[in-house]
Amino acid sequence: MAIEITVNGKLHSTEASADTPLLYVLRDDLELRGAKFGCGLSQCGACSVLVDGREIRSCVTPVEAVVGRKVTTLEGLPAWYAEEKQLATVPALHPLQQAWIDEQVPQCGYCQNGMIIMAADLLSRNARPSDAEIKEAMDPHLCRCATHNAIVRGIKRAATAAV
Amino acid sequence: MGTPDLTPRKQQRFTRDAFLKGGGALIVAIGVPAGVWGIARGGSDAPETWPAELDASALDSWLAIQADGTVTAFTGKTDLGQGNQTALAQIVAEELDVPFARVRMVMGDTESCVDQGSTVGSLTIALAGPQLRQAAANGRRALLALAATELDVPADKLTVADGVVSPAGDASRRVSYGELVEGQLLGVAIPVKGKARGFGLALGGAKPKAASEYTIVGQSVPRVDIPAKVTGQHFYIQDVRVPDMLHGRVIRPPGLGSQLLSYGQPSYGARVVRLKNFLGVVAEREWDAIKAARELEVKWSDWAGLPTMEELYTYVRETPSLEDAVVASTGDAATALAGAARRFDAEYTTAVQTHGSIGPSCAVADVKDGSATVWSGTQGPNVVRSAVADALDIPVEHVRIITFEASGCYGRNGSDPATVDAALMSQLVGQPVRVQWMRHDEHGWDPKGPATVHQLRGGLDESGEIVGWDHEAWIPAFFETTIIGSVLAGRTARMPSLHLWEDPILYDIPASRQLAHYQGDIGSTENDGVGLISAWIRSPVQLQLTFASESFLDELAAATSTDPVELRLKGLTDPRMIAVLQAAARAAKWQTRPSPGPDANAASGVVRGRGVATSLRGGTYNAAVAEIEIDRESGQIRVDHVVVVQDNGMTINPRALKLGIEANIVQTVSRALYEEVSFDRSNVTSLDWNDYRIIRFTEAPTVDVIAIDQPDERATGSGEPSCNPIAPAIGNAVFDAVGVRLRSLPMTPDRVKAALEEAR
Numbered sequence: 001m002a003i004e005i006t007v008n009g010k011l012h013s014t015e016a017s018a019d020t021p022l023l024y025v026l027r028d029d030l031e032l033r034g035a036k037f038g039c040g041l042s043q044c045g046a047c048s049v050l051v052d053g054r055e056i057r058s059c060v061t062p063v064e065a066v067v068g069r070k071v072t073t074l075e076g077l078p079a080w081y082a083e084e085k086q087l088a089t090v091p092a093l094h095p096l097q098q099a100w101i102d103e104q105v106p107q108c109g110y111c112q113n114g115m116i117i118m119a120a121d122l123l124s125r126n127a128r129p130s131d132a133e134i135k136e137a138m139d140p141h142l143c144r145c146a147t148h149n150a151i152v153r154g155i156k157r158a159a160t161a162a163v
Numbered sequence: 164m165g166t167p168d169l170t171p172r173k174q175q176r177f178t179r180d181a182f183l184k185g186g187g188a189l190i191v192a193i194g195v196p197a198g199v200w201g202i203a204r205g206g207s208d209a210p211e212t213w214p215a216e217l218d219a220s221a222l223d224s225w226l227a228i229q230a231d232g233t234v235t236a237f238t239g240k241t242d243l244g245q246g247n248q249t250a251l252a253q254i255v256a257e258e259l260d261v262p263f264a265r266v267r268m269v270m271g272d273t274e275s276c277v278d279q280g281s282t283v284g285s286l287t288i289a290l291a292g293p294q295l296r297q298a299a300a301n302g303r304r305a306l307l308a309l310a311a312t313e314l315d316v317p318a319d320k321l322t323v324a325d326g327v328v329s330p331a332g333d334a335s336r337r338v339s340y341g342e343l344v345e346g347q348l349l350g351v352a353i354p355v356k357g358k359a360r361g362f363g364l365a366l367g368g369a370k371p372k373a374a375s376e377y378t379i380v381g382q383s384v385p386r387v388d389i390p391a392k393v394t395g396q397h398f399y400i401q402d403v404r405v406p407d408m409l410h411g412r413v414i415r416p417p418g419l420g421s422q423l424l425s426y427g428q429p430s431y432g433a434r435v436v437r438l439k440n441f442l443g444v445v446a447e448r449e450w451d452a453i454k455a456a457r458e459l460e461v462k463w464s465d466w467a468g469l470p471t472m473e474e475l476y477t478y479v480r481e482t483p484s485l486e487d488a489v490v491a492s493t494g495d496a497a498t499a500l501a502g503a504a505r506r507f508d509a510e511y512t513t514a515v516q517t518h519g520s521i522g523p524s525c526a527v528a529d530v531k532d533g534s535a536t537v538w539s540g541t542q543g544p545n546v547v548r549s550a551v552a553d554a555l556d557i558p559v560e561h562v563r564i565i566t567f568e569a570s571g572c573y574g575r576n577g578s579d580p581a582t583v584d585a586a587l588m589s590q591l592v593g594q595p596v597r598v599q600w601m602r603h604d605e606h607g608w609d610p611k612g613p614a615t616v617h618q619l620r621g622g623l624d625e626s627g628e629i630v631g632w633d634h635e636a637w638i639p640a641f642f643e644t645t646i647i648g649s650v651l652a653g654r655t656a657r658m659p660s661l662h663l664w665e666d667p668i669l670y671d672i673p674a675s676r677q678l679a680h681y682q683g684d685i686g687s688t689e690n691d692g693v694g695l696i697s698a699w700i701r702s703p704v705q706l707q708l709t710f711a712s713e714s715f716l717d718e719l720a721a722a723t724s725t726d727p728v729e730l731r732l733k734g735l736t737d738p739r740m741i742a743v744l745q746a747a748a749r750a751a752k753w754q755t756r757p758s759p760g761p762d763a764n765a766a767s768g769v770v771r772g773r774g775v776a777t778s779l780r781g782g783t784y785n786a787a788v789a790e791i792e793i794d795r796e797s798g799q800i801r802v803d804h805v806v807v808v809q810d811n812g813m814t815i816n817p818r819a820l821k822l823g824i825e826a827n828i829v830q831t832v833s834r835a836l837y838e839e840v841s842f843d844r845s846n847v848t849s850l851d852w853n854d855y856r857i858i859r860f861t862e863a864p865t866v867d868v869i870a871i872d873q874p875d876e877r878a879t880g881s882g883e884p885s886c887n888p889i890a891p892a893i894g895n896a897v898f899d900a901v902g903v904r905l906r907s908l909p910m911t912p913d914r915v916k917a918a919l920e921e922a923r
Contacts, residue, residue, distance in 0.1 A: 020450040028449050033402045034395025036570075038521050039602040040453075043852040046521055074395040093394070100393040104385060104818060107826050108244025108571030109392030110522045116393060135860040142852060144521045145244060145571045146829035148863035150822060 005066050007032070008076030018064040023047045025063045026073060034074030034113050038142075045114035045141035049073050050080065055114075055121040074113045077120060084124060085163050096120055099158035107145035114141050119155045128159055210533035212560045216360055216545075217277045222305060222351040224277050225298035226255075232326050232341035234259060234266045236299070239279040240291045241271040241542060242388065244571040245882045246819040247287050249386045253815055254292055257379040258299030258371055259306075260323035261340065271544040271566025280362035281543030283575075284703055285781065285880025288815055290362050292878055297366035298353065304369040305351040309343040360545075374813060374874040381874060383818035388568070400540035400567040400578075401525045401599065408527065409445040411588045411598040412456035415608060416440060416651070418466030418845035420690035427460035435459070436591045441652035443584070445592055453601070467844035468689025475685070476512045480616045482688065484680035485640045491667040494674030496620075499631030503622025507718060511619065511711035513908040515685075515840040516612035517855055518700050522570025523605035524577030528585035529595040534561040539582040540569025546658050547579045550646050553655035554583045555590050573830070573883075575644060575698035577609040579658060584648040603850040608647055610698035611840055611847075613639045614685065617711035627723035629734070632675040634712055638664065638704050640681035645696045656693075664704050666779050670716070670734030695842065701827070701883035705780050706834075706890065710908055713776035713891035717758070718904060724757040727775050727895060735777075737784075739873075743808045744777055744786040746869055751775075751788035751806040758895065759902035769794050772900025778887035782879035784810040787828075789864075789892035793900050795919060798912030802832045802864040802893055809868070809885050812876035821868045824885045828866045833858035835890040839909050 002013045005022075007030060014020075014029045021040075026032045026049070038046030040059045047059040050072040072080040077094040081087070093101075096116045106112045115138065122129060122137045129137070134155050135148075143151065217224045227235045236255040242248040252266040259266075269275060271282075279291045303323065310328035311318040314336055322331045326340040354367035374380075391397035416423070423440045433446040433455030444459060446452035470478035500506060527538040528551075535555060541547040544564040552559040569578055577600055585598040600608075615638050622631035649656030668675050687694030700706075720730040728748045735741050747753075751773065762770045769792050777786045790804040805828050814820050837856050841849040849855040894905045897915070903922045907914055 016448070016450065020448075024448075024450050027402075031404075032395065033398070036399075036522055037401060037599065038523075039852060041602060041851055043602075044521055074393075097393045101385070101389055104389060104822055106244070106389055106392050107823065108521075108568070109389070109397065110244075110399065110520075110570035112392060113395065135863075138860045142521060142857060142859070144519050144573075144830070144857065146826045146833065146858060146863065147822075148829055148858070148860050149825060149866060152860070 003063055003067060005063060005071060006069070007071040008073060009079060014063065016063055019062050021059050022049070022061045022063050022066055022071070023058040026058060032073050032075055036110055036113055038111070044111070045118065046111050048114035048117040050117060050121060053121070053124060055118050074116060077116070087163070094120060095158040095162045096123070096154065099154045099161060103150055103154045103157055105147055105150040105154045107147055111141065111143045115143065115151050119158070123155070123159055123162060127162065129155070210561050212534065213274045213563050215560050217275070219277045219360065219364055219366070220353050220355040222298065222301055222353055223348045225295065226302045226349070228340050228344040230341045230346045232261070232265060232339050234261055235269055236266060236295060237269045237276045238291060238295060239271060239276040239544060240287045241282045241544070241566045242568055243282055243542060244568070245823045246386045246816065247282065248388060249384060249819065250288055250815040251292065251295055252387065253379050253382070253384055254296050255299045257377055258296055259303050259326070261326040263379050263384055265326060271541070271564070273544050273548050273564045276544070278360040278545040279364065281546055283542055285783070285882040285884060286362060288878045289781065289880050292815070294364055294366055296371050297368065300369040300371040301351065301353045301366070302349070305349050306340050306343055310338055313338050313343060380815055381817070383816055386819055398567055399522065400538060400569045401522055403527045403538045403567055404597070405527055405529060405595045408595040408597050409447060409592065410449040410452040411436065411443050411445045411585065411596040412452045412601065413584050413598065413604060413648070414442040414444065414456050414459060414461060415604065416463045418463070419686060419693060419695065420466035420468055421463040424462040424464055426462070429455045429459055431455045434592065436588050438587065438591060438652040441587060441648055443588055445588060445596055466690070469686040469695060469842055469844050469846070471844060472841065475614055476616050478685065479614050479637050479682060482682060484637070484682050486681040488679045488681070490664045490677040490679050492676040493668070493672060496631050496633045496674045496676040499674030500620055500622040500633060503631050504625045505623040505722065507621045507722060509619050509715055509718060509906060511617040511714065511906045513615045513707040513710060514838070515614045515695070515842070516700055516834055516838045517606060517840050518572055518574050518576035518609050518612070519855065519857060520570040520572050520576050520605060520609070523600040523602055524569065524581035524609070525597070525599045526578070526582040526585035527595060527597040528589040530555060530586055530589040531593060533557055535586055536563050536565065537582055537586055538565050538567055540578040541566060541582055542572065542575065542578065547582050550579060550583055550649070550658045551586045554646065554649040554652065555586055556654065574612065574700040575610050577605050579644070580608065580647045583646050587648055587652055606850045606855055607847045610644060610696045612700035613697035615707040617708070619711055619715040621715060621719050623719065623723065627725070629672050629719060630674060632668065632672045633678070634676070634708070635678045635680070636664070636708060636711070637680045637682055638707070639697055640683060641698065644698050645684070645693055647696060650693050664708060666705065666781070669740065669777060669779055670731070671736050672734065695847070702780055702886050705778065705887045706831070709776065709778045709887040710890040710894070713778070713888060714894045714904070714906065717774070717891070717895040717898060721758055721898065726755045726757055728753055729755060731775070731777060739810050740777060740779060740784050743784040743810050743871065746871065747775065747786035747788050747806050747808040750808070750867055750869055751790070753788060758899040760899045763900060763902035767795050770900040772896040772898070774892045774895025774897070774899055776888035776891035776895060778884065780880060780884035780887055782812065783881065783884040785885050785888050787885070787888040787892045789889065789896045791893060791896040791900065793897055793915065795901065798915035798919070800836055800893065800897060800910055800915060801862070802836070804865045804867070805832070805889065805892070806867045807869070807885050808871065809881070810871040810873060811879045811881040811884070812873045813878040814870060814872045814881070815878060817870060817872065820870055820881050823882055824868045824870070825866045827883060827886050828889060829858060829863045831886040831889040832864055832893070835893050835908060836910055839911070
């Protein structure tokens with residue numbers, strides 16, 4: 001039986017089995033490339049998405065668990081931000097995405113989906129986080145290229161730029 | 164949106180001619196950034212063939228100018244996340260006098276890119292940079308020759324601005340590159356010297372610009388790959404999908420030498436794929452393949468040929484070496500050491516480490532009718548092309564490798580073996596197969612940064628001068644890297660590799676020797692040459708060698724109560740190395756005094772220390788000062804701040820360089836403090852991020868990067884060399900703090916506590 005889920009404001013139907021982790025539905029069925037497979041164990045955060053505005057690990061979240069909830073992926077962040085801030089128009093980029101470009105944050109960039117998603121969650125709860133608060137919030141996310149300092153700079157820049 | 168259009172039946176066979184006539188339309192697969200695209204073959208029954216290698220002496224092998232003036236540059240190099248694509252495009256734009264935004268890079272497609280050697284050893288800007296620069300300079304000359312005819316003005320009286328040629332002083336008459344070429348091949352030969360392919364390739368012909376004329380090289384051009392990476396639009400190898408593709412998962416043996424005895428029926432509609440000990444499953448849906456692989460009942464024989472972790476360094480040291488070589492020497496070290504007034508001996512060891520890519524390796528292969536199109540995240544399209552041909556037992560001309568960027572690898576991770584896995588599975592099932600390694604596959608089976616052992620000997624005369632130095636190292640041979648899928652399938656399984664202890668002793672010591680014992684992989688003597696497969700993580704062997712030598716030098720400094728910076732400055736002779744060290748000391752506000760520092764005798768609590776180290780890697784000079792604190796109770800080391808200085812000659816992109824170095828430093832702190840692969844007698848046992856821990860946000864030090872630009876010096880490696888002084892700088896800082904020497908990497912709390920205990 002088809003499962004219906006709402007991703008980036010649109011209702012999608014998938015033939016995936018109910019136990020399929022959301023990650024594979026996003027990547028294989030919806031062809032969204034933002035969320036990445038990293039560990040399948042909820043250890044690294046490469047697969048993060050927002051569900052009802054809070055960061056979750058899509059690699060261990062069965063697709064049936066997000067039925068009736070709002071899933072936002074990296075691709076949908078600008079629209080999510082516009083809704084959150086009640087903006088008249090959707091910006092091309094979420095302030096974090098713009099800050100990531102301005103600060104030239106990524107090296108390989110594979111983990112950066114989870115970093116931006118987690119930071120979006122953080123900034124929606126705490127608009128002006130301190131360095132310590134940023135590091136505490138980001139600590140469960142792994143970056144092997146070790147761009148940690150650039151990520152912290154990106155979040156601070158985005159916090160300043162956000163409306 | 165959508166995946167790149169890789170449909171074999173939809174797309175014509177790529178030819179350079181068609182590419183040019185089409186004005187580049189062929190490579191504009193939907194949404195695919197410049198530098199990566201996929202075009203598969205047409206539907207003929209005969210094996211598709213591609214040239215064994217592209218002609219490096221043909222200008223058209225390097226550059227294509229479209230009618231709209233867009234320049235496409237082709238390179239056999241790949242981008243591993245440090246910005247090669249941007250830097251190489253800067254070099255090409257500079258030499259051609261076209262705007263940076265008009266240059267696109269096509270990287271790592273064996274059909275259309277010259278073999279410039281694998282993307283390894285921080286050699287891309289150093290060696291491929293000059294090759295592309297020279298190609299572009301020849302391109303500019305060829306275009307000026309066409310313009311001279313068109314405008315009826317001698318070429319030396321022409322100027323170029325933004326890809327438009329005019330007679331000097333007469334901007335009213337003009338012709339653009341696009342108009343000159345009109346979508347044709349340039350048909351110009353470039354003189355080629357040295358080896359016909361790879362690293363040794365040297366192009367002659369036109370003289371490139373002087374560095375003083377540069378307007379694009381040396382600028383902090385924003386990296387072209389970043390916008391797509393922060394919006395989910397970038398195509399990683401993990402994102403490649405082709406029609407009729409099955410999802411494959413490998414099932415590896417529990418022991419390195421285990422034999423497959425039997426297996427049961429797969430569930431979830433999956434099929435078993437098997438050739439000898441090579442085992443996997445394929446399914447139409449990815450989650451079905453994952454579950455089927457996890458749940459398949461498999462019986463393997465036992466194998467237990469690895470040493471225990473406790474025996475590891477004795478094993479490495481005592482296993483007969485494959486080759487011994489004196490890498491560098493001055494005078495007669497043995498005699499000098501025997502006659503020294505004071506003698507010092509110390510053994511240093513470094514643990515097995517994993518590349519630990521955040522994205523496990525992945526590849527897609529379409530093998531049919533005796534030929535293979537393979538999408539890979541490899542660093543070395545041409546070497547993996549041979550490996551795939553060997554694995555499939557088909558000629559190399561029947562294999563095309565199309566490279567897509569993968570998750571960062573920092574050395575040879577699982578990308579190459581995963582590529583062979585996909586090719587084998589596709590050949591066995593007769594359908595395209597995407598193989599995605601799981602986390603346990605990557606942690607368990609990526610070639611590992613190997614364990615090394617170092618015996619250091621030093622001799623001082625009565626006045627405390629260093630009169631003798633001996634560094635004996637047991638390090639991997641790496642003439643070849645083993646491809647595990649091919650081993651298991653019983654096919655040819657070796658890829659050429661390299662071993663790199665090349666840099667001489669930094670200091671002016673009258674009698675010295677560097678002796679290498681090149682070892683096989685751990686456990687390989689027990690399993691037909693296939694052991695715990697290893698391949699270097701950045702920076703090949705130098706990180707381990709520098710940890711040993713720069714820590715031991717600090718021991719000699721302490722023995723003579725000499726300030727560690729002063730001792731180094733006394734022994735250094737190369738002015739660039741001296742300048743780098745002085746810059747590091749200045750930036751760190753280094754206080755001249757011997758180690759250990761004033762708080763080293765404190766009985767308990769947290770103590771601070773600072774340490775310094777230097778390195779020279781392939782012509783790149785580095786010095787680092789680490790500031791640390793260490794908790795005597797818990798044994799925890801915290802690196803607070805690192806000052807790192809680098810002189811890599813000419814810098815192409817200063818901002819990208821600094822950000823790359825900063826990340827490299829934090830990664831190396833992780834390797835110095837935390838990272839160690841665990842294994843038992845059968846295989847690797849640290850199979851996830853809980854068992855193999857890497858640095859986190861709250862542990863990352865601040866980093867002060869100072870890059871010394873030398874625009875008139877050749878560009879040397881920039882990505883990885885700065886990792887080399889980090890571990891010894893930390894170890895030296897620990898000694899400065901508590902007066903105890905750490906001689907083993909990583910410097911875990913257990914090792915710290917043991918060393919403190921021993922010193923008590």
